[in-house]
Amino acid sequence: MSKTQPARGMRDFLPADVRRREYVIGVIREVYERYGFEPLETPAVENIETLLGKYGEEGNQLIFKILKRGEHEKSGEADLALRYDLTVPLARVVAHYRGKLPSPIKRYQIQPVWRADRPGRGRFREFYQCDVDIVGLHSMVIEAQLCAAAGEALSRLGFTNFTIRLNHREVLTGLLDKAGISPDKHDHALIALDKLDKKGRDGVKKEFAERGIEEDAGNELLTFFERITELEHSANVFVDENIEVERERRNGAILGRLVEFIEDHEIGTQGIDELRLILKFAAANGIAAQIKVDPSLARGLSYYTGAIMEINVPDLAGSLGGGGRYDNLIGMFLEQDIPACGFSLGLERIIVVMTEREMFPPTLVSSSADILVTIWGEEGKEPVEESITHSIALARELRASGLRVDLDLEPTRGGWYGYTRERRIPFFTVIRSEQRERGEVTLVDMREDKPQDEKIERERVVMTVLEKLNRQSQ
Amino acid sequence: MSKTQPARGMRDFLPADVRRREYVIGVIREVYERYGFEPLETPAVENIETLLGKYGEEGNQLIFKILKRGEHEKSGEADLALRYDLTVPLARVVAHYRGKLPSPIKRYQIQPVWRADRPGRGRFREFYQCDVDIVGLHSMVIEAQLCAAAGEALSRLGFTNFTIRLNHREVLTGLLDKAGISPDKHDHALIALDKLDKKGRDGVKKEFAERGIEEDAGNELLTFFERITELEHSANVFVDENIEVERERRNGAILGRLVEFIEDHEIGTQGIDELRLILKFAAANGIAAQIKVDPSLARGLSYYTGAIMEINVPDLAGSLGGGGRYDNLIGMFLEQDIPACGFSLGLERIIVVMTEREMFPPTLVSSSADILVTIWGEEGKEPVEESITHSIALARELRASGLRVDLDLEPTRGGWYGYTRERRIPFFTVIRSEQRERGEVTLVDMREDKPQDEKIERERVVMTVLEKLNRQSQ
Numbered sequence: 001m002s003k004t005q006p007a008r009g010m011r012d013f014l015p016a017d018v019r020r021r022e023y024v025i026g027v028i029r030e031v032y033e034r035y036g037f038e039p040l041e042t043p044a045v046e047n048i049e050t051l052l053g054k055y056g057e058e059g060n061q062l063i064f065k066i067l068k069r070g071e072h073e074k075s076g077e078a079d080l081a082l083r084y085d086l087t088v089p090l091a092r093v094v095a096h097y098r099g100k101l102p103s104p105i106k107r108y109q110i111q112p113v114w115r116a117d118r119p120g121r122g123r124f125r126e127f128y129q130c131d132v133d134i135v136g137l138h139s140m141v142i143e144a145q146l147c148a149a150a151g152e153a154l155s156r157l158g159f160t161n162f163t164i165r166l167n168h169r170e171v172l173t174g175l176l177d178k179a180g181i182s183p184d185k186h187d188h189a190l191i192a193l194d195k196l197d198k199k200g201r202d203g204v205k206k207e208f209a210e211r212g213i214e215e216d217a218g219n220e221l222l223t224f225f226e227r228i229t230e231l232e233h234s235a236n237v238f239v240d241e242n243i244e245v246e247r248e249r250r251n252g253a254i255l256g257r258l259v260e261f262i263e264d265h266e267i268g269t270q271g272i273d274e275l276r277l278i279l280k281f282a283a284a285n286g287i288a289a290q291i292k293v294d295p296s297l298a299r300g301l302s303y304y305t306g307a308i309m310e311i312n313v314p315d316l317a318g319s320l321g322g323g324g325r326y327d328n329l330i331g332m333f334l335e336q337d338i339p340a341c342g343f344s345l346g347l348e349r350i351i352v353v354m355t356e357r358e359m360f361p362p363t364l365v366s367s368s369a370d371i372l373v374t375i376w377g378e379e380g381k382e383p384v385e386e387s388i389t390h391s392i393a394l395a396r397e398l399r400a401s402g403l404r405v406d407l408d409l410e411p412t413r414g415g416w417y418g419y420t421r422e423r424r425i426p427f428f429t430v431i432r433s434e435q436r437e438r439g440e441v442t443l444v445d446m447r448e449d450k451p452q453d454e455k456i457e458r459e460r461v462v463m464t465v466l467e468k469l470n471r472q473s474q
Numbered sequence: 475m476s477k478t479q480p481a482r483g484m485r486d487f488l489p490a491d492v493r494r495r496e497y498v499i500g501v502i503r504e505v506y507e508r509y510g511f512e513p514l515e516t517p518a519v520e521n522i523e524t525l526l527g528k529y530g531e532e533g534n535q536l537i538f539k540i541l542k543r544g545e546h547e548k549s550g551e552a553d554l555a556l557r558y559d560l561t562v563p564l565a566r567v568v569a570h571y572r573g574k575l576p577s578p579i580k581r582y583q584i585q586p587v588w589r590a591d592r593p594g595r596g597r598f599r600e601f602y603q604c605d606v607d608i609v610g611l612h613s614m615v616i617e618a619q620l621c622a623a624a625g626e627a628l629s630r631l632g633f634t635n636f637t638i639r640l641n642h643r644e645v646l647t648g649l650l651d652k653a654g655i656s657p658d659k660h661d662h663a664l665i666a667l668d669k670l671d672k673k674g675r676d677g678v679k680k681e682f683a684e685r686g687i688e689e690d691a692g693n694e695l696l697t698f699f700e701r702i703t704e705l706e707h708s709a710n711v712f713v714d715e716n717i718e719v720e721r722e723r724r725n726g727a728i729l730g731r732l733v734e735f736i737e738d739h740e741i742g743t744q745g746i747d748e749l750r751l752i753l754k755f756a757a758a759n760g761i762a763a764q765i766k767v768d769p770s771l772a773r774g775l776s777y778y779t780g781a782i783m784e785i786n787v788p789d790l791a792g793s794l795g796g797g798g799r800y801d802n803l804i805g806m807f808l809e810q811d812i813p814a815c816g817f818s819l820g821l822e823r824i825i826v827v828m829t830e831r832e833m834f835p836p837t838l839v840s841s842s843a844d845i846l847v848t849i850w851g852e853e854g855k856e857p858v859e860e861s862i863t864h865s866i867a868l869a870r871e872l873r874a875s876g877l878r879v880d881l882d883l884e885p886t887r888g889g890w891y892g893y894t895r896e897r898r899i900p901f902f903t904v905i906r907s908e909q910r911e912r913g914e915v916t917l918v919d920m921r922e923d924k925p926q927d928e929k930i931e932r933e934r935v936v937m938t939v940l941e942k943l944n945r946q947s948q
Contacts, residue, residue, distance in 0.1 A: 003521075003523065003807070004524075004569040005570060007521045007554055011517060012515070012517070013514065015512035018513035019513065034873045034879060035879065036843045036879055038842050039487075039492035039496070040488065042480065042487075043480050043481060043600050044556075045538070045588065046481055047477075049477065050478075050481075061543075064519070064541075064554070065541045066538050066540055066556070067538075067540070067541060069590050076541065076551075077550075078541055080481055082518075092480075096480075097486075097488065102842075107489070112518065114519065125519075137883050141862060141866070141884065142883055144866070145866075145881065145883075277859070280859060284866035284867045333477070333478050368512050368576075369510045388755060389754060392615070392618070393758045393759075399508045406580075407510065408615075409608065409611050409613045409616055409619070422576060
């Protein structure tokens with residue numbers, strides 16, 4: 001391994017990478033701002049006690065720990081650690097600035113986190129998280145707003161056809177109770193159920209057995225889900241213009257089945273009521289066609305307490321983001337429950353998919369500048385200086401009109417075609433000595449396979465380039 | 475110390491802070507892009523060998539070291555470390571992607587670095603650096619471009635009247651040699667000289683003696699600088715419109731004094747020639763009036779090999795940025811010299827000064843949204859849901875026109891004046907039940923001391939708000 005490689009599981013972002021990342025972050029940020037969310041940033045480094053014990057035993061192992069200064073070489077004591085997620089820092093901020101921050105808190109946070117995980121394809125030790133949360137209220141308007149905002153961000157990035165799957169922890173509790181699964185086996189049942197898609201009914205049945213779930217109860221549950229799947233697949237052909245109506249009809253039917261099954265289960269019924277409200281408010285947000293009630297959605301994290309959601313795209317395994325309500329977590333430093341609901345977009349995943357599917361605007365990553373201004377390499381010293389200052393002045397003028405201008409840094413007499421082609425710079429200028437004297441510039445247009453050049457007056461260069469790029473002077 | 479505080483020397487950035495930082499970074503980034511620089515990002519964490527030994531003994535002590543995973547609790551061994559500056563990562567990237575990156579490399583990088591320094595007023599353990607560098611060429615066009623770009627960034631941020639002080643390491647060598655200071659005392663002499671402003675002639679003279687610099691040589695040097703100062707202060711009154719001419723005249727006079735003093739000193743003479751070229755190219759860049767040749771500028775870092783520069787603002791001790799040529803550093807991982815020249819803006823300093831002097835656009839930090847859409851708190855359940863969906867739909871429409879919209883998350887019957895005032899949201903809407911039925915909205919304008927409210931048709935809300943804000947629908 002070369003000594004100049006980035007550390008294991010970490011990445012350098014070269015210009016095209018940074019532009020892609022900035023573009024995605026910029027779109028998400030703009031959408032979240034329009035929804036009235038405000039930005040928060042916390043330090044990369046936290047006191048180690050802030051993080052330890054917050055992510056379970058496995059999480060503890062994956063936290064990067066920083067040596068205490070001074071005697072560190074001897075004791076190996078760590079007093080600081082790298083941010084592991086954006087939720088614990090949010091909880092710390094909520095506790096620390098209580099009374100100073102407006103309530104409810106509507107914040108988004110897009111920052112890197114670090115995990116000492118085994119690196120693998122698409123899994124890094126430094127990666128960005130992109131969280132949006134509302135803290136301080138229990139209102140289903142929130143769930144609907146989060147779904148709308150995350151959905152709009154994906155739409156604006158060019159994702160079409162995504163589905164926001166929606167479920168509710170309390171509905172799951174109702175289902176499991178009513179099927180006859182004892183409460184101490186609920187977590188086991190959910191872990192197994194999560195694999196229904198991949199393993200099928202028989203696979204899950206087997207896992208139920210391994211996890212000590214009573215056969216009758218397991219079967220009842222599986223039968224329920226099978227019927228939901230049938231319902232979902234029935235009459236799968238419908239007219240596009242009615243997709244919204246069709247989606248609402250199906251969601252209604254699934255809620256009906258849940259009501260039938262859950263009957264008088266109190267918590268489960270509350271959950272169904274909340275789902276109903278979320279659907280209603282989501283429809284007012286214009287995203288009725290995207291939301292799909294999916295009673296099999298469990299989401300691994302045990303801290304969710306209410307609605308849970310996940311965004312999926314057809315032809316793509318896994319999700320582009322997910323979230324839910326977690327009313328028991330944000331108050332950890334205050335030792336009280338504080339209602340909270342959040343959504344996390346899978347930023348790294350989104351960037352990978354957009355790159356693979358070439359979803360970035362073509363102009364974005366391709367060019368390092370709008371124009372290259374070359375410096376004519378004359379012989380003798382004084383004339384060269386004149387050539388340089390002449391080109392600098394032209395570059396300055398072009399820049400002042402809002403263009404991104406690459407100025408050659410040394411006089412040259414060629415090599416410009418390769419240089420601009422490599423960087424996909426659409427134009428370059430050449431000003432030979434005699435042209436300089438008579439106020440003329442050669443403008444080369446590299447946008448076609450065969451470069452076009454034309455001689456134009458020095459005064460008309462800025463205007464001509466702006467016209468060719470269809471831009472206005474700024 | 476509260477357990478919810480950020481770690482020592484680190485900061486949480488609440489919304490107004492983030493907006494300020496993003497604004498400054500955005501302006502700098504845009505200016506650098508216009509100059510044809512491209513963004514680079516490197517990981518926060520580097521292999522420890524990449525950093526150790528690169529910043530001297532003191533630097534080594536200030537590097538945050540990360541425990542190796544696995545046996546770390548026993549051995550205390552560190553294998554990773556937090557980024558300490560942006561120059562060593564650039565050197566690593568230059569070595570690692572050689573042949574893959576275009577040459578010359580023109581990159582900017584704006585990222586945090588971490589130093590286990592003693593925190594103090596304006597000194598943090600996590601802070602942003604903002605570097606722009608050109609690697610691979612020795613051409614004075616570069617020095618001029620860097621001065622122009624950094625200067626333009628500061629201008630665009632609202633700094634007027636700044637001065638870019640310019641000097642040259644080889645000129646300093648010539649001065650010290652010619653004054654008769656032995657080469658092994660050059661560093662000492664520069665350290666002492668750097669304090670001429672603060673300590674005055676006698677103070678520096680005393681320090682010269684303490685540092686073992688021969689009295690005659692020290693006096694000759696001080697006399698030279700005294701004359702430069704006299705020259706600088708003579709005829710200090712000049713007409714504003716001639717500031718450029720006046721500045722060029724003075725710079726010419728100072729260069730003349732340097733030529734006289736340095737005489738036939740070969741390296742020093744080369745340095746003077748380079749300064750002359752930089753001035754010429756800077757003039758073509760339109761920044762002749764800002765650049766001031768200052769032979770007393772030394773800049774502490776010993777790695778500079780050519781031109782050095784520093785940006786100062788009147789009424790502000792210290793600088794807002796600085797840089798220079800360092801041809802011996804970037805090739806550290808390739809064990810060869812690679813020419814390089816860079817400029818670093820003092821981002822944290824700039825933000826502090828702009829905050830203190832209220833230089834941010836007033837609209838930037840003040841408001842979390844353009845409008846608040848409230849939800850009328852009706853009695854009974856069904857009507858409330860109608861009220862909610864009605865408000866959600868209005869919020870959605872306003873958002874679609876490009877506005878930042880804060881939606882109340884629960885039905886309320888008041889408290890809006892305080893809420894919008896606290897967040898400086900300029901408008902809010904109220905829709906009572908009977909208004910909803912007849913398609914009417916109350917729009918409250920909070921921009922004046924005494925809020926104004928008017929009843930308008932539901933259909934006209936978006937247009938009215940856009941008009942009042944002088945905005946166009948997007």
